[in-house]
Amino acid sequence: MQRPITRSARSARSARSGLVAALCAGLLVTQQACAADPDGEPTEASSAGTTTAAPTGDPQTTPSVSTSPTTTGSPPAGGGGGAGEAILRGERQVVIVPVDSFEAILAVDPKGRLNLTDGEAEYTLFVLDPVGGDRHQIKTAKVGTGGEPFCMGLRDNGTGPTTVVAAGCDTSAAGQLFTLERTRATDEKGRPTYVIRGDGNLHLRTAADTGLVAEAAGNGKPDTTFVFVDNGKATLPALD
Numbered sequence: 001m002q003r004p005i006t007r008s009a010r011s012a013r014s015a016r017s018g019l020v021a022a023l024c025a026g027l028l029v030t031q032q033a034c035a036a037d038p039d040g041e042p043t044e045a046s047s048a049g050t051t052t053a054a055p056t057g058d059p060q061t062t063p064s065v066s067t068s069p070t071t072t073g074s075p076p077a078g079g080g081g082g083a084g085e086a087i088l089r090g091e092r093q094v095v096i097v098p099v100d101s102f103e104a105i106l107a108v109d110p111k112g113r114l115n116l117t118d119g120e121a122e123y124t125l126f127v128l129d130p131v132g133g134d135r136h137q138i139k140t141a142k143v144g145t146g147g148e149p150f151c152m153g154l155r156d157n158g159t160g161p162t163t164v165v166a167a168g169c170d171t172s173a174a175g176q177l178f179t180l181e182r183t184r185a186t187d188e189k190g191r192p193t194y195v196i197r198g199d200g201n202l203h204l205r206t207a208a209d210t211g212l213v214a215e216a217a218g219n220g221k222p223d224t225t226f227v228f229v230d231n232g233k234a235t236l237p238a239l240d
Helices: 083-088
Strands: 035-036 042-045 090-097 107-108 114-117 126-132 135-140 150-155 164-168 180-185 192-198 203-209 212-213 226-231
Touching: 042 107, 083 090, 114 212, 164 192, 180 212
Parallel strands: none
Antiparallel strands: 035 042, 035 164, 090 107, 090 126, 090 226, 107 114, 126 135, 135 150, 135 180, 150 164, 180 192, 192 203, 192 226, 203 212
């Protein structure tokens, strides 16, 4: 797979070992969800005695997308119509770029966690699929081997920070519903920036020691914002 194009030439790569965590237990969802485990096999996590089938996609073996994602030169997201509104309607696939994060984008890592990467990854493109009101599911822009995309969901790690992991899509799962709040600021390319807020008013934020986590905003203000970079028409199949 070709390496994603970043906002400027990469002069260095920082080792990101320790950013990933074991997956599968404790998703903050209202119903059962299924997340990819470190071996790429889905694992079931039940709630309220229910069982729900989930995709069997393997993040390590699913064929990569046909074109390399780009984080430069795209129309602004959410900018008063056109491509921006199409992004928020789930009609476009995007790269999610943390503002002020050194040469990094968000991607699903081999253990199924949504995390920062400055190198190669299988799932680097996402679709922001509206589910009602101002809430969205964040779906992988391509399907797994089971024929369905993965959705990002909050995972409770007890005393550790809440992380975001890939799971079988379920619109009734509160942990998979995110609010995309546009800020008044733009990035250095003039693109609108967004705060991503999950269930329980947890905001997605990035840190050098923990990677991408979901935490309450410090002093009432989130310290990480994101831009959604258009990478073409979404091609996810319609689901029954």
